Amino acid sequence: MKVGVLTGGGDCPGLNAVIRAVVRKGVQEYGYDFTGFRDGWRGPLEGDTVPLDIPAVRGILPRGGTVLGSSRTNPLKQRDGIRRIKDNLAALGVEALITIGGEDTLGVATRLADEYGVPCVGVPKTIDNDLSATDYTFGFDTAVGIATEAIDRLHTTAESHMRVLVVEVMGRHAGWIALHSGLAGGANVILIPEQRFDVEQVCSWVTSRFRASYAPIVVVAEGAMPRDGDMVLKDESLDSYGHVRLSGVGEWLAKQIEKRTGNEARTTVLGHVQRGGTPSAFDRWLATRFGLHAVDCVHDGDFGKMVALRGTDIVRVPIAEATARLKTVDPALYEEVGVFFG
Amino acid sequence: MKVGVLTGGGDCPGLNAVIRAVVRKGVQEYGYDFTGFRDGWRGPLEGDTVPLDIPAVRGILPRGGTVLGSSRTNPLKQRDGIRRIKDNLAALGVEALITIGGEDTLGVATRLADEYGVPCVGVPKTIDNDLSATDYTFGFDTAVGIATEAIDRLHTTAESHMRVLVVEVMGRHAGWIALHSGLAGGANVILIPEQRFDVEQVCSWVTSRFRASYAPIVVVAEGAMPRDGDMVLKDESLDSYGHVRLSGVGEWLAKQIEKRTGNEARTTVLGHVQRGGTPSAFDRWLATRFGLHAVDCVHDGDFGKMVALRGTDIVRVPIAEATARLKTVDPALYEEVGVFFG
Amino acid sequence: MKVGVLTGGGDCPGLNAVIRAVVRKGVQEYGYDFTGFRDGWRGPLEGDTVPLDIPAVRGILPRGGTVLGSSRTNPLKQRDGIRRIKDNLAALGVEALITIGGEDTLGVATRLADEYGVPCVGVPKTIDNDLSATDYTFGFDTAVGIATEAIDRLHTTAESHMRVLVVEVMGRHAGWIALHSGLAGGANVILIPEQRFDVEQVCSWVTSRFRASYAPIVVVAEGAMPRDGDMVLKDESLDSYGHVRLSGVGEWLAKQIEKRTGNEARTTVLGHVQRGGTPSAFDRWLATRFGLHAVDCVHDGDFGKMVALRGTDIVRVPIAEATARLKTVDPALYEEVGVFFG
Amino acid sequence: MKVGVLTGGGDCPGLNAVIRAVVRKGVQEYGYDFTGFRDGWRGPLEGDTVPLDIPAVRGILPRGGTVLGSSRTNPLKQRDGIRRIKDNLAALGVEALITIGGEDTLGVATRLADEYGVPCVGVPKTIDNDLSATDYTFGFDTAVGIATEAIDRLHTTAESHMRVLVVEVMGRHAGWIALHSGLAGGANVILIPEQRFDVEQVCSWVTSRFRASYAPIVVVAEGAMPRDGDMVLKDESLDSYGHVRLSGVGEWLAKQIEKRTGNEARTTVLGHVQRGGTPSAFDRWLATRFGLHAVDCVHDGDFGKMVALRGTDIVRVPIAEATARLKTVDPALYEEVGVFFG
Structure with missing residues (x-):
């Protein structure tokens, strides 16, 4: 045969x-x-x-x-x-x-x-x-491992400097990589495509984290969107990308955090690194x-x-x-993980 | 409370x-x-x-x-x-x-x-x-990851030299670490405590592997035992350990392989490395x-x-x-993995 | 005392x-x-x-x-x-x-x-x-190791897809990290601050690499600049960053490559990941x-x-x-490494 | 040509x-x-x-x-x-x-x-x-990196249990791997072939380490020898190996430490893992x-x-x-590193 x-x-x-x-x-x-x-x-x-x-x-x-x-x-x-x-x-x-x-x-x-x-x-x-x-x-476990290792490394810098660190990971329609790597890496905010986020809420987590400990790490899935979707499109820096890029929401969010909290923020976009290698x-x-x-x-x-x-x-x-249905993150699971936010 | x-x-x-x-x-x-x-x-x-x-x-x-x-x-x-x-x-x-x-x-x-x-x-x-x-x-996934990485590295040496490489991993009563890391690492023989092994069978896998490709890698759980259990006790080098050591079966098996197949064999005992670290x-x-x-x-x-x-x-x-019952490797699963032996 | x-x-x-x-x-x-x-x-x-x-x-x-x-x-x-x-x-x-x-x-x-x-x-x-x-x-050796591991992973994707992968690494004034990680990672183009690069030359390496093998990996130090420096400032997408960001030259270069060669290009900005961790x-x-x-x-x-x-x-x-003099990459060393470009 | x-x-x-x-x-x-x-x-x-x-x-x-x-x-x-x-x-x-x-x-x-x-x-x-x-x-840097990572992992176990951990690394005639990985891994004792060791001194370092902190990690090059060389040969467990094995001195030393200090000791022999892989x-x-x-x-x-x-x-x-002269560890360098012993 x-x-x-x-x-x-x-x-x-x-x-x-x-x-x-x-x-x-x-x-x-x-x-x-x-x-x-x-x-x-x-x-x-x-x-x-x-x-x-x-x-x-x-x-x-x-x-x-x-x-x-x-x-x-x-x-x-x-x-x-x-x-x-x-x-x-x-x-x-x-x-x-x-x-x-x-x-x-x-x-x-x-x-x-x-x-x-x-x-x-x-x-x-x-x-x-x-x-x-x-x-x-x-492939998922490998991607989560790579993202987690990157987040681990960023804690060092967050500890030594007063900078918000935004990490954009893969996930256009589902937030699994963000959720698993964010939890495993001890992120202080995790944003997923399944639930539109409120920038003000993110900023308040950022601020409370600074008070409690050292600088926060924000993990955001590439497909995550702010509650008011127009915000992204109105932002000129994003618009100028021409066509949408992987680095979109992470960069945008870092700027919003800087503008609203007054804290410096930096973005890391892991991109294809997450899907390569052994x-x-x-x-x-x-x-x-x-x-x-x-x-x-x-x-x-x-x-x-x-x-x-x-x-x-x-x-x-x-x-x-x-293949009929996309498996997205259950709101109950997202809430379970939310105990670590802020 | x-x-x-x-x-x-x-x-x-x-x-x-x-x-x-x-x-x-x-x-x-x-x-x-x-x-x-x-x-x-x-x-x-x-x-x-x-x-x-x-x-x-x-x-x-x-x-x-x-x-x-x-x-x-x-x-x-x-x-x-x-x-x-x-x-x-x-x-x-x-x-x-x-x-x-x-x-x-x-x-x-x-x-x-x-x-x-x-x-x-x-x-x-x-x-x-x-x-x-x-x-x-x-803890199990971490241990399997460490053992797999070690096996990956040993392939390099197996490829360049004509030496059988025996890797002894944790597992006194159950062969899960041996089974998962052996499969993930592409081992040519995997021996677990659940099934007594036949040294002659191991040697025949070793020999056939040499013919098909480069030197074989043998993964053995610390609790694995040869079919004829007395063999271990009769072996003087093992007896002289006084009390049983982690390095027991790996060393013993390497010597048996050398004696019976005429191929050089070396043992790596990962020991506590498997249970430490992040x-x-x-x-x-x-x-x-x-x-x-x-x-x-x-x-x-x-x-x-x-x-x-x-x-x-x-x-x-x-x-x-x-806690009533130990979870051991199902014989059907061990057989499923056996397609990669030899 | x-x-x-x-x-x-x-x-x-x-x-x-x-x-x-x-x-x-x-x-x-x-x-x-x-x-x-x-x-x-x-x-x-x-x-x-x-x-x-x-x-x-x-x-x-x-x-x-x-x-x-x-x-x-x-x-x-x-x-x-x-x-x-x-x-x-x-x-x-x-x-x-x-x-x-x-x-x-x-x-x-x-x-x-x-x-x-x-x-x-x-x-x-x-x-x-x-x-x-x-x-x-x-700290340098650690940073080079992290960047090299990322480049290693990107080869997998470059092999499976027809996309140019641009990796932006640290180095504002000196290209040591780019040079060492680019060489160690088998990059096809390495761009450093010490020598202004010619976008056309980069595109020609990209094109020749596609002919010879799979998609190219371009490593660029954050401080690298194109020969015609005005190009960066005139590019609106960069200008819109407001203040200069780490992700600048990598993103810019990827867009130039796309525009000029017609090949898709993606950017990874490792950022702070390079300076953190053990x-x-x-x-x-x-x-x-x-x-x-x-x-x-x-x-x-x-x-x-x-x-x-x-x-x-x-x-x-x-x-x-x-501390009197900055140690930059010697042109002879950059040329030595250049044998691997394209 | x-x-x-x-x-x-x-x-x-x-x-x-x-x-x-x-x-x-x-x-x-x-x-x-x-x-x-x-x-x-x-x-x-x-x-x-x-x-x-x-x-x-x-x-x-x-x-x-x-x-x-x-x-x-x-x-x-x-x-x-x-x-x-x-x-x-x-x-x-x-x-x-x-x-x-x-x-x-x-x-x-x-x-x-x-x-x-x-x-x-x-x-x-x-x-x-x-x-x-x-x-x-x-090759040396890779070997040191692998040995160091293993030592890092062993600290976890040393911290949680009261066991001396002996790590045997490569180095028949020169102690470079032991010295570099031992220092980088924060070992409490490092033994090299260049200088015969005194088992009593090792035991005293072991004992003082237990008093000061958690269980000690002892790194020993495979070619290291005790001051009284006959001890090894007289030890029956070693003799029974038939021909000398990589696992020799580590196993021997662990037993000596157990016998003399009353502390449990375990050995890890990294073996070929150190010379394989990327x-x-x-x-x-x-x-x-x-x-x-x-x-x-x-x-x-x-x-x-x-x-x-x-x-x-x-x-x-x-x-x-x-190739005329073997490069061995300078006694002054060994002494420099000795500040971390015990």
Whole structure:
């Protein structure tokens, strides 16, 4: 049996661990042949493949990124995209497809299965941890670790100088990285996209922190927004970015804090640093187990499913359901963490 | 209300995060006073206390160890131990006790509650992750991360030289650290206490690995035992240790591999390095949430309970049940991981 | 004998290591008493002191920042500043002063010695490594390590996506951090304040790198400037920052690259992360030896001197000479490193 | 011109950085062709080569080990070894040889040059930092960093429990790693091969440390020996190791401390972990510059030389002189550090 593998969307530590596990178990236990597709859906769309056997996956476990390459190519936006993929898979003799990716990537897999009966198995991937069907996605723990280490370091400076330190972390729609790294790093304010923030409230936390101890650290998700959304757009410095940049809200907030509290404020934008480098042990464990179970799905003929983490178990859930809803931070959890603000 | 806090047993990254969370929420939200007891059960046994307020827990989140100190003092083994604790608590006006510890520490709490009606809440602590009522315990992720990093480094040497590298990790009764770090580190053999190993099988994995790639890395839990248990005792080099040492099985195995396969073998014993230093972000998150929920138990008057992780939720379980059974590695999971051996 | 100690200027990993070494050796070998001054020159200016004995320096070796606090208070800018310091030292019975700081801090020490005969010994401190009398200053190695780790991580993303990654690192007047971390991280372009850069040349390196391999990483010191200096000021997005920010040149350059090459570009501004956290082993070694030798200077009555590193030796140089000239990157060294550009 | 490159002896972080720098500059600036020899002197002895061009060195900068492989094959111990190498080089058209290695490897290069006029350039490599002609060798800083991090972690346990922690680090003939990591890690006793230690003195430091603070950390180089050398041999547990192992002196010392002071003691043997993994930024900088200057030597026709670090400069010294004397720890430096013992 010949099985295709592809990785789509933004890169994420742990992708290579999935690929390695799929190939090791598929070849050794089930005798499969594998075809790697290059750059996400672009691969099957254009018939662009890479050899994928045991030697090809040796040594990739600790490496970030993906040996298959990735892209955001969406075949649904191309004329006959889905049909062309089906034809290419048929021409290559690929009988099943393991797709590793986020909402968009897995959405294509669903369409491919529904419309052309191509047998697909999904492996969830989002560094933001915002997929509802699984407790965690790989890459998230690594990102949280990197952000936490940065916050740890900033405490030193906050202690020695009287400067508010704003750290902008990833998270456009969900505040998981901000929440976990902010809590783990002992931040004094954590702002997430799920709940619009009140700049005055932030400033009051900043001020009370200065009174109680040393300078505050404010962690803000890139997608966090002030309560009065117009404020951002009216601010000229932001407007001048032309198109929206990662550094947006952090810079804006630092200036607001300076203006309103009179304290100096500085911004650190971690950016891509959070999604690169070697995966944490947790992410390697999770990604490897996802890979092992995905290839088991193929072996069981259990298609249309996505592997997911529930507690310490790997389970299978329908892809379509899994990607239906964004997993955002529960207001109760945000409030639980709020005891450390100020 | 005055609440006592103590930490018992071996140290574990995250203890300070629990203490900080308990105090921050207890003082800020519930207006509690806290009394810290020094060195586990020795504190209440001898009335040895430390002040525990918000200034006392400032800055301790990222620090390993415990500001309260710890010990293995077991009041059950002392005459009138339990009664003396009760009397000291009464004399100090301590109305409830949060006990952070492993099986032994929590066992004393159960007795204290059962026999004298002292209201206790438990927080589980075992670096070995071998407590059955919770998905994970804090400290474990940190230990796995440290062991994985060591294994990563050893790959370099294994690649450049033709030496078998044996890494002995913690785990007397359960192989969780060996299993997780071995998988995450790409080890070629993983040996755990739950399943006696066959030295010949190990040697055959070693040999096949040499043929397929570069020198193998063997991860062995300190509590792992060969199938023929007498072998260890008959080995003179081990016998001469006098009393059993951490370095036992790793050294012994390296010699067996040398003798049987003719390949050079070297041992690394990570020892206490695995349980020291700053907790990982995951452990800080888990420990902090354990602390927040433990103090909620006190506030709810929900005593005799232990906080535990289930999926992403913190739940409450009866202490007595929680510590009844050791959580060992499921044979099915060990087999799942076995695809990477050899 | 009573000896005063102060730390001035921006914080820097290793300050605590110096303080600890001074106190340990001073007390144990020479029987000195120490007076710590709070917040740099503000301490002696206002007579603000902290106790400084062996218990006070226990455990501070691995901690970033400074237990004495720091500030940029410059007594030369205050009426009678120098005289007030002299009077306060006399009133406190402080007979010699160990000043740990950069150019400004040490400059005050020189004046104090010249004008009032106060015996001073200097310990150089600049995270930018731009002091000419010493091979290296402590803190620099830590900063380079942090920046290098960030660059390492960015390679993963550069490999998976087609995005230029610009990393802005510290260095207002000297490009040492950019040069060392850029070389160590395998950057494809390194821009330093010592040599104005040509945006077209940068874009041509970017383009050639894309052809040869994956996306390029551009490391730019915060003080680097394009050849046509007006370009920065004319750019509206930069102008709108109000006052100059750390994120200036990196953001500006990313936009220029996007505009001119058509490639997407993203910026990471490491900011204060580079100067916080635990010092590297190298910095602890250097800072400790600086401290030991500084207190030896006091014992030898060798005042007006600054300790410095020459090869593997700690030597003494006149403070005044030492701070006279900024140590910038030699053009020959920059050219040597240039073999890796593009 | 065709230039050969080989790496000999034990592996060391930074070897790949040297190789990459040699090839990048050699190809780009001087138009050289390169031939890689596999496994040290075994390569030229058996004519075993690997292609070595710019694509071959891409991405190897941050990787530990050596892409050329290494071995301790000594052609001086083989019949006609040197002549066979000369013949193979001639047959392959290799006109100059860059040899990266320690004393043994460079010794062969000297013989090759002296006896057959083969033009050789040396790059020094010893993780122990015991080569007299250079301030530092690459790999050393990485090893010190790893050992220091381990010691940092052990402080946590030392603080929480009453156990002496013995850490055995690399260093058979020179105590540089022990000295630097012991100082940087805040060890309470440091034992080096250069100075036989008195077990009673060690025990007295251990005891005084317990009185002053928490449990002591003892760092011991693997080559350190007690004053009465017979003690080791008479100890049965050590004798039974058969052949001497890395774990020797640490285990032995822990037992002596237990026996003599009555305190529990535990040993950690870091072993190969110290020489594996990614090189530190310092080592990448040093190794890269060594590589650049080595290929310059070839271009200048300056053979028989070894590159070396003096302060911040890379200089050239005669190979023969450079390897003549082992660089051991100066007694004065050991005494300087001794202020922290006990």
